[in-house]
Amino acid sequence: MATNPGHEDELGVNLSIEEARISLKEGCGHNQRIQKSSATLHGEISALEAAGRVSAALYRNSTMYTTLSPCGMCTGAILLYRIPRVVIGENVNFMGGEDLLKQNGVEVVVLDNQDCKDMMSKFIQERPEDWYEDIGEERV
Amino acid sequence: MATNPGHEDELGVNLSIEEARISLKEGCGHNQRIQKSSATLHGEISALEAAGRVSAALYRNSTMYTTLSPCGMCTGAILLYRIPRVVIGENVNFMGGEDLLKQNGVEVVVLDNQDCKDMMSKFIQERPEDWYEDIGEERV
Ligand SMILES: [Ca+2]
Ligand SMILES: [Ca+2]
Ligand SMILES: [Zn+2]
Ligand SMILES: [Zn+2]
16 A cells, blocks of 8 residues: 555546545445446546547557546446546445456555545445445445 | 357347447447536447436446447446346457456346447458547557
Protein backbone atom coordinates (compact mmCIF):
# COMPACT_ATOMS: atom_id res chain seq x y z
CA MET A 1 0.00 0.00 0.00
CA ALA A 2 1.34 3.40 -0.93
CA THR A 3 1.90 5.52 2.14
CA ASN A 4 3.20 8.58 0.38
CA PRO A 5 1.31 9.09 -2.87
CA GLY A 6 2.30 12.01 -5.04
CA HIS A 7 0.49 15.34 -5.12
CA GLU A 8 -1.01 14.54 -8.52
CA ASP A 9 -2.58 11.37 -7.13
CA GLU A 10 -4.10 13.18 -4.17
CA LEU A 11 -5.58 15.64 -6.67
CA GLY A 12 -6.92 12.87 -8.91
CA VAL A 13 -8.53 11.04 -6.02
CA ASN A 14 -9.96 14.26 -4.60
CA LEU A 15 -11.67 14.87 -7.94
CA SER A 16 -12.95 11.31 -7.90
CA ILE A 17 -14.24 11.77 -4.31
CA GLU A 18 -15.99 14.95 -5.39
CA GLU A 19 -17.68 13.16 -8.29
CA ALA A 20 -18.73 10.27 -6.05
CA ARG A 21 -20.11 12.77 -3.51
CA ILE A 22 -22.25 14.49 -6.16
CA SER A 23 -23.38 11.10 -7.43
CA LEU A 24 -24.33 10.08 -3.87
CA LYS A 25 -26.44 13.21 -3.43
CA GLU A 26 -28.23 12.34 -6.67
CA GLY A 27 -29.07 8.97 -5.17
CA CYS A 28 -26.28 6.66 -6.18
CA GLY A 29 -23.00 5.51 -4.71
CA HIS A 30 -20.38 5.87 -7.34
CA ASN A 31 -22.04 5.41 -10.66
CA GLN A 32 -25.16 5.95 -12.72
CA ARG A 33 -27.09 2.80 -11.87
CA ILE A 34 -29.99 4.87 -10.65
CA GLN A 35 -29.76 8.07 -12.73
CA LYS A 36 -29.59 6.15 -16.02
CA SER A 37 -31.01 2.82 -14.89
CA SER A 38 -27.64 1.48 -15.97
CA ALA A 39 -26.07 -1.87 -15.13
CA THR A 40 -22.65 -0.96 -16.51
CA LEU A 41 -21.98 2.73 -15.85
CA HIS A 42 -19.76 2.29 -12.80
CA GLY A 43 -17.51 5.27 -12.08
CA GLU A 44 -14.63 3.87 -14.12
CA ILE A 45 -16.79 2.97 -17.15
CA SER A 46 -18.41 6.41 -16.90
CA ALA A 47 -14.97 8.00 -16.95
CA LEU A 48 -14.04 6.04 -20.09
CA GLU A 49 -17.34 7.01 -21.70
CA ALA A 50 -16.81 10.68 -20.80
CA ALA A 51 -13.32 10.57 -22.33
CA GLY A 52 -14.90 9.34 -25.58
CA ARG A 53 -12.94 7.78 -28.41
CA VAL A 54 -9.29 8.42 -27.73
CA SER A 55 -6.13 6.83 -29.09
CA ALA A 56 -4.58 3.67 -27.67
CA ALA A 57 -1.47 5.78 -26.98
CA LEU A 58 -3.43 8.16 -24.74
CA TYR A 59 -4.86 5.30 -22.65
CA ARG A 60 -1.35 3.96 -22.22
CA ASN A 61 -0.24 7.26 -20.73
CA SER A 62 -3.19 7.62 -18.39
CA THR A 63 -3.92 7.01 -14.74
CA MET A 64 -7.37 5.81 -13.66
CA TYR A 65 -8.51 7.39 -10.38
CA THR A 66 -11.28 5.65 -8.50
CA THR A 67 -12.77 5.98 -5.02
CA LEU A 68 -13.20 2.23 -4.61
CA SER A 69 -11.24 -0.85 -5.66
CA PRO A 70 -12.44 -1.64 -9.21
CA CYS A 71 -14.92 -4.49 -9.75
CA GLY A 72 -14.32 -7.27 -12.30
CA MET A 73 -15.85 -5.33 -15.19
CA CYS A 74 -13.91 -2.13 -14.50
CA THR A 75 -10.73 -4.16 -13.96
CA GLY A 76 -11.32 -5.69 -17.39
CA ALA A 77 -11.82 -2.26 -18.98
CA ILE A 78 -8.52 -1.06 -17.49
CA LEU A 79 -6.81 -4.14 -18.92
CA LEU A 80 -8.49 -3.79 -22.33
CA TYR A 81 -7.15 -0.27 -22.76
CA ARG A 82 -3.84 -1.08 -21.03
CA ILE A 83 -4.11 1.80 -18.63
CA PRO A 84 -0.77 1.45 -16.83
CA ARG A 85 -1.67 2.91 -13.44
CA VAL A 86 -4.69 2.86 -11.14
CA VAL A 87 -5.00 4.99 -8.00
CA ILE A 88 -7.64 3.66 -5.62
CA GLY A 89 -9.20 5.61 -2.73
CA GLU A 90 -9.94 2.56 -0.61
CA ASN A 91 -10.29 -1.23 -0.77
CA VAL A 92 -11.71 -1.96 2.70
CA ASN A 93 -15.42 -1.85 1.81
CA PHE A 94 -14.81 -3.78 -1.40
CA MET A 95 -11.74 -5.57 -2.77
CA GLY A 96 -11.89 -5.74 -6.54
CA GLY A 97 -9.55 -7.06 -9.23
CA GLU A 98 -6.30 -5.58 -7.88
CA ASP A 99 -4.43 -8.88 -8.08
CA LEU A 100 -5.40 -9.35 -11.73
CA LEU A 101 -4.28 -5.78 -12.49
CA LYS A 102 -0.89 -6.38 -10.84
CA GLN A 103 -0.48 -9.76 -12.59
CA ASN A 104 -0.87 -7.83 -15.84
CA GLY A 105 1.76 -5.26 -14.94
CA VAL A 106 -0.58 -2.44 -13.91
CA GLU A 107 0.74 -0.23 -11.12
CA VAL A 108 -1.84 -0.18 -8.32
CA VAL A 109 -1.69 2.58 -5.69
CA VAL A 110 -4.11 2.28 -2.76
CA LEU A 111 -4.46 5.52 -0.77
CA ASP A 112 -6.55 4.02 2.06
CA ASN A 113 -8.32 7.37 2.19
CA GLN A 114 -10.62 7.97 5.17
CA ASP A 115 -13.11 10.13 3.22
CA CYS A 116 -13.55 7.33 0.67
CA LYS A 117 -14.04 4.74 3.39
CA ASP A 118 -16.59 6.89 5.23
CA MET A 119 -18.49 7.71 2.05
CA MET A 120 -18.67 4.09 0.90
CA SER A 121 -19.70 2.68 4.31
CA LYS A 122 -22.40 5.34 4.60
CA PHE A 123 -23.70 4.45 1.13
CA ILE A 124 -23.66 0.70 1.79
CA GLN A 125 -25.51 1.22 5.08
CA GLU A 126 -28.10 3.61 3.67
CA ARG A 127 -28.71 1.93 0.29
CA PRO A 128 -27.81 -1.73 0.60
CA GLU A 129 -30.03 -2.79 -2.35
CA ASP A 130 -28.25 -0.45 -4.73
CA TRP A 131 -24.88 -1.49 -3.42
CA TYR A 132 -25.47 -5.22 -3.75
CA GLU A 133 -27.00 -4.79 -7.19
CA ASP A 134 -23.86 -2.89 -8.18
CA ILE A 135 -21.56 -5.74 -7.28
CA GLY A 136 -23.83 -8.42 -8.72
CA GLU A 137 -24.91 -9.82 -5.34
CA GLU A 138 -28.24 -10.56 -3.77
CA ARG A 139 -28.77 -8.45 -0.67
CA VAL A 140 -27.36 -10.38 2.28
CA MET B 1 -14.83 -26.48 -28.69
CA ALA B 2 -18.47 -27.51 -28.78
CA THR B 3 -19.26 -29.39 -31.92
CA ASN B 4 -22.90 -29.98 -31.26
CA PRO B 5 -24.43 -26.93 -29.62
CA GLY B 6 -28.08 -27.01 -28.72
CA HIS B 7 -30.87 -25.46 -30.75
CA GLU B 8 -31.28 -22.64 -28.25
CA ASP B 9 -27.64 -21.66 -28.66
CA GLU B 10 -27.89 -21.59 -32.44
CA LEU B 11 -30.90 -19.32 -32.02
CA GLY B 12 -29.08 -17.03 -29.57
CA VAL B 13 -26.05 -16.71 -31.79
CA ASN B 14 -28.20 -16.14 -34.88
CA LEU B 15 -29.83 -13.20 -33.07
CA SER B 16 -26.38 -11.93 -32.12
CA ILE B 17 -25.21 -12.27 -35.75
CA GLU B 18 -28.28 -10.35 -36.91
CA GLU B 19 -27.53 -7.52 -34.44
CA ALA B 20 -23.89 -7.42 -35.49
CA ARG B 21 -24.93 -7.31 -39.14
CA ILE B 22 -27.24 -4.33 -38.55
CA SER B 23 -24.51 -2.63 -36.54
CA LEU B 24 -22.03 -3.23 -39.40
CA LYS B 25 -24.39 -1.64 -41.91
CA GLU B 26 -24.64 1.38 -39.62
CA GLY B 27 -20.87 1.67 -39.75
CA CYS B 28 -19.59 -0.31 -36.83
CA GLY B 29 -18.35 -3.82 -36.20
CA HIS B 30 -20.17 -5.14 -33.26
CA ASN B 31 -20.81 -2.26 -30.97
CA GLN B 32 -21.66 1.42 -30.72
CA ARG B 33 -18.17 2.91 -30.89
CA ILE B 34 -19.16 4.95 -33.92
CA GLN B 35 -22.90 5.50 -33.46
CA LYS B 36 -22.50 6.79 -29.90
CA SER B 37 -18.81 7.72 -29.98
CA SER B 38 -18.52 5.18 -27.20
CA ALA B 39 -15.39 3.52 -25.86
CA THR B 40 -17.25 0.99 -23.77
CA LEU B 41 -20.44 -0.07 -25.58
CA HIS B 42 -19.16 -3.34 -27.00
CA GLY B 43 -21.89 -5.79 -27.96
CA GLU B 44 -21.84 -7.48 -24.56
CA ILE B 45 -21.92 -4.23 -22.56
CA SER B 46 -24.71 -2.99 -24.86
CA ALA B 47 -26.67 -6.14 -24.11
CA LEU B 48 -26.27 -5.60 -20.36
CA GLU B 49 -27.31 -1.97 -20.76
CA ALA B 50 -30.34 -2.97 -22.82
CA ALA B 51 -31.35 -5.49 -20.14
CA GLY B 52 -31.29 -2.65 -17.60
CA ARG B 53 -31.31 -3.18 -13.87
CA VAL B 54 -32.15 -6.81 -13.23
CA SER B 55 -31.70 -9.04 -10.23
CA ALA B 56 -28.51 -10.92 -9.46
CA ALA B 57 -30.59 -14.11 -9.69
CA LEU B 58 -31.57 -13.35 -13.27
CA TYR B 59 -27.96 -12.83 -14.34
CA ARG B 60 -27.09 -16.15 -12.74
CA ASN B 61 -29.64 -17.89 -14.90
CA SER B 62 -28.62 -16.21 -18.13
CA THR B 63 -26.51 -17.07 -21.15
CA MET B 64 -24.49 -14.34 -22.89
CA TYR B 65 -24.47 -14.75 -26.67
CA THR B 66 -21.75 -12.96 -28.58
CA THR B 67 -20.46 -13.09 -32.15
CA LEU B 68 -16.82 -12.74 -31.10
CA SER B 69 -14.73 -13.96 -28.17
CA PRO B 70 -15.24 -11.34 -25.40
CA CYS B 71 -12.49 -8.76 -24.75
CA GLY B 72 -11.08 -8.13 -21.27
CA MET B 73 -13.76 -5.60 -20.33
CA CYS B 74 -16.66 -7.77 -21.47
CA THR B 75 -15.08 -10.81 -19.81
CA GLY B 76 -14.95 -8.77 -16.58
CA ALA B 77 -18.62 -7.78 -16.93
CA ILE B 78 -19.61 -11.44 -17.35
CA LEU B 79 -17.62 -12.30 -14.19
CA LEU B 80 -19.04 -9.34 -12.23
CA TYR B 81 -22.60 -10.50 -12.81
CA ARG B 82 -21.66 -14.21 -12.57
CA ILE B 83 -23.30 -15.08 -15.86
CA PRO B 84 -22.75 -18.84 -15.86
CA ARG B 85 -22.61 -19.51 -19.60
CA VAL B 86 -21.22 -17.74 -22.66
CA VAL B 87 -21.86 -18.85 -26.23
CA ILE B 88 -19.34 -17.40 -28.68
CA GLY B 89 -19.72 -17.28 -32.46
CA GLU B 90 -16.01 -17.39 -33.22
CA ASN B 91 -12.59 -16.86 -31.65
CA VAL B 92 -10.35 -16.99 -34.74
CA ASN B 93 -10.28 -13.27 -35.51
CA PHE B 94 -9.88 -12.41 -31.84
CA MET B 95 -9.24 -14.54 -28.76
CA GLY B 96 -10.55 -12.82 -25.66
CA GLY B 97 -10.76 -13.77 -21.98
CA GLU B 98 -12.04 -17.32 -22.43
CA ASP B 99 -9.39 -18.81 -20.13
CA LEU B 100 -10.27 -16.38 -17.35
CA LEU B 101 -13.96 -17.22 -17.77
CA LYS B 102 -13.25 -20.96 -17.53
CA GLN B 103 -10.95 -20.47 -14.53
CA ASN B 104 -13.92 -18.83 -12.83
CA GLY B 105 -16.28 -21.67 -13.60
CA VAL B 106 -18.10 -20.11 -16.54
CA GLU B 107 -19.20 -22.55 -19.22
CA VAL B 108 -17.77 -21.39 -22.55
CA VAL B 109 -19.25 -22.73 -25.79
CA VAL B 110 -17.48 -21.76 -29.03
CA LEU B 111 -19.57 -22.40 -32.13
CA ASP B 112 -16.79 -21.64 -34.66
CA ASN B 113 -19.52 -20.21 -36.88
CA GLN B 114 -18.55 -19.41 -40.48
CA ASP B 115 -20.91 -16.42 -40.76
CA CYS B 116 -19.32 -14.84 -37.69
CA LYS B 117 -15.81 -15.44 -39.02
CA ASP B 118 -16.67 -13.99 -42.44
CA MET B 119 -18.39 -10.96 -40.95
CA MET B 120 -15.55 -10.18 -38.56
CA SER B 121 -12.76 -10.61 -41.15
CA LYS B 122 -14.67 -8.39 -43.57
CA PHE B 123 -15.05 -5.72 -40.89
CA ILE B 124 -11.38 -5.88 -39.83
CA GLN B 125 -10.29 -5.61 -43.46
CA GLU B 126 -12.64 -2.75 -44.33
CA ARG B 127 -12.37 -0.72 -41.12
CA PRO B 128 -9.04 -1.51 -39.47
CA GLU B 129 -8.93 1.78 -37.51
CA ASP B 130 -12.27 1.08 -35.84
CA TRP B 131 -11.28 -2.50 -35.14
CA TYR B 132 -7.95 -1.68 -33.52
CA GLU B 133 -9.48 1.14 -31.50
CA ASP B 134 -12.04 -1.36 -30.26
CA ILE B 135 -9.44 -3.73 -28.88
CA GLY B 136 -7.24 -0.96 -27.49
CA GLU B 137 -4.48 -1.35 -30.07
CA GLU B 138 -2.71 1.06 -32.37
CA ARG B 139 -3.33 0.14 -36.00
CA VAL B 140 -0.62 -2.31 -37.08
CA1 LIG C 1 -24.52 2.21 -7.08
CA1 LIG D 1 -16.10 -1.37 -33.53
ZN1 LIG E 1 -17.01 -1.49 -11.65
ZN1 LIG F 1 -15.65 -6.15 -25.31
